[in-house]
Amino acid sequence: MNIAEAKEILAGTFSFTVDDTDRVIQELNLPGDAKILDVGTGVGNLAITLALHGYRVLTGEPADDDSIYAKQEWHANAERVGVDHLIEFKAFDAKDMPFEDDTFDAIFFLGTFHHVEEDFRARVLEECVRTSRAKALICLFEPNQTCLNMIKELDPTHPEGADPTENAGHLPLASRKIEGGMFDAYIFEK
Ligand SMILES: C[S@@+](CC[C@H](N)C(=O)[O-])C[C@H]1O[C@@H](n2cnc3c(N)ncnc32)[C@H](O)[C@@H]1O
Numbered sequence: 001m002n003i004a005e006a007k008e009i010l011a012g013t014f015s016f017t018v019d020d021t022d023r024v025i026q027e028l029n030l031p032g033d034a035k036i037l038d039v040g041t042g043v044g045n046l047a048i049t050l051a052l053h054g055y056r057v058l059t060g061e062p063a064d065d066d067s068i069y070a071k072q073e074w075h076a077n078a079e080r081v082g083v084d085h086l087i088e089f090k091a092f093d094a095k096d097m098p099f100e101d102d103t104f105d106a107i108f109f110l111g112t113f114h115h116v117e118e119d120f121r122a123r124v125l126e127e128c129v130r131t132s133r134a135k136a137l138i139c140l141f142e143p144n145q146t147c148l149n150m151i152k153e154l155d156p157t158h159p160e161g162a163d164p165t166e167n168a169g170h171l172p173l174a175s176r177k178i179e180g181g182m183f184d185a186y187i188f189e190k
Contacts, residue, residue, distance in 0.1 A: 006052055006081040014077070016150070017045045020180030021110060021141060024187070025053055027178070028137060034105040037131070039094045039124075040112025044074025044087070046141070050108065051083035063091035068155070069115065094124045099131045107132055109140040110183065114162040121167040129171055129190065138173070138188040140164045147182040164188075 003022050007015050030036070038047045038059035047059040061070050078084040092098050094116065107128045116124050128138045142161045143151065151158050164186045165175055173188040 001052065001081050001083075003049070003052055006048070009080055010048070010077055013043060014045050014048070016147070016182050017110060017141075018049055020183040020185070021046055021049045023180070024139065024141070024178055024185045025050060028106070028139065028187075030055065030106055030137070035103060035133075037099070037104045037107045039107060039109045040069075040115065041072070041074050041089060042069050042111065043072040044077045046108055046110035047074065047087045048078050048081060048083055051078065051086035052081065055086065057087050058090060059087060060090045060092040062093040067115075094127060095120045097127045097131050101130055102133045104132045104136060106137045106139065111141065111143060113140050113142060113164055114159045116162075118162075121162065121164070122170070125164065125168050125171055125173075125188075128188075129173070132190060134190060136190045138190075140186045140188075141180075141183040142186065144180070144182060144184055 003018060007018055032054060034055060036050060036055050036057050038050065038057050041047060041059045041061045047057045050057045075084055078087050113121065132138060148161055168175065168188060173190060175186060175188045178185040
């Protein structure tokens with residue numbers, strides 16, 4: 001199924017994330033067999049978009065997250081667009097990832113990093129560096145102000161967006177930013 005068809009079927013939040021994430025995924029042009037981690041499963045928007053590109057994705061969120069953003073219907077959404085077989089779920093906390101060193105070629109976050117408490121954001125990026133391979137990409141999509149204004153109408157308690165470069169200064173990473181209509185992508189390369 002192509003992205004446009006999936007957008008019609010899933011609608012909802014998929015429609016307002018997919019244009020930005022799809023553009024960046026195309027630009028990154030990862031190899032088809034890339035080992036990919038998606039941090040913060042939510043409703044599965046990013047894992048599904050990656051899977052629609054043919055990638056296998058490991059996705060997860062903390063087992064003890066009882067917020068409205070966790071334990072969502074990601075699997076049913078993936079089934080509706082025929083990519084559930086490409087997505088595997090494992091509960092984990094990004095502050096202490098249960099993965100070996102040098103495991104992933106790319107680690108993605110969509111709307112997740114600002115949900116991590118500020119004091120632990122540097123630690124999460126350190127875990128990304130540890131668990132990713134040489135030359136890996138770490139790509140964090142964070143909501144811009146237009147997107148935050150929309151989200152806050154539904155959830156006034158929602159945290160502000162984060163700029164991950166503020167937590168990455170001590171790490172051996174090159175960074176660049178791609179601005180989107182709703183989500184900016186902060187891309188770090190090892
Ligand atoms: C708004 S949702 C993300 C949406 C999702 N990425 C998508 O594509 O639909 C925020 C996610 O961050 C996750 N999260 C919050 N703190 C986390 C942590 N320390 N480690 C991993 N995931 C975390 C939540 O459990 C939730 O799944």
